[in-house]
Amino acid sequence: MEPRGVSGRLPAAGGRRxxxxxxxxxxxxxxxxxxxxxxxxxxxxxxxxKREVISHLGTLDFVVGKENVIFLVPSVINGFRF
Structure with missing residues (x-):
C-alpha cells in the first residue's frame, strides 16, 4: 500500500540518471x-x-569507539614542506 501523497511529490526523471x-x-x-x-x-x-597497525585502522574500530586518530608524518616528504 502506497502512503498518501508520496507519488505526487516524486520528481519526474525526465530521461536523466x-x-x-x-x-x-x-x-x-x-x-x-x-x-x-x-x-x-x-x-x-x-x-x-606496520601492516598490523594499518589493518587495525582499516577495521574502523576507532569510529565505533568515538576515538580520534592522528597520523604523524615527517615535515618534509619528497622536498615538499608541510
Whole structure:
C-alpha cells in the first residue's frame, strides 16, 4: 500500500540518471584516476609502515569507539614542506 501523497511529490526523471548517493557516488564524482584499497598497498616497498597497525585502522574500530586518530608524518616528504 502506497502512503498518501508520496507519488505526487516524486520528481519526474525526465530521461536523466538519478544522482548517486553514498560513498560510491562520491568516489565516482571525484573522478580519481584509479581506485586503491588497503589490499593493494605494497608493504614491502614502504617498510616503515606496520601492516598490523594499518589493518587495525582499516577495521574502523576507532569510529565505533568515538576515538580520534592522528597520523604523524615527517615535515618534509619528497622536498615538499608541510
Amino acid at each position: 538519478p544522482r548517486p548517493h553514498g560513498a560510491e557516488g562520491r568516489i565516482r564524482a571525484a573522478r580519481f584516476p584509479s581506485r586503491k584499497s588497503l589490499e593493494d598497498f605494497d608493504f614491502d616497498h614502504q617498510r616503515s609502515v
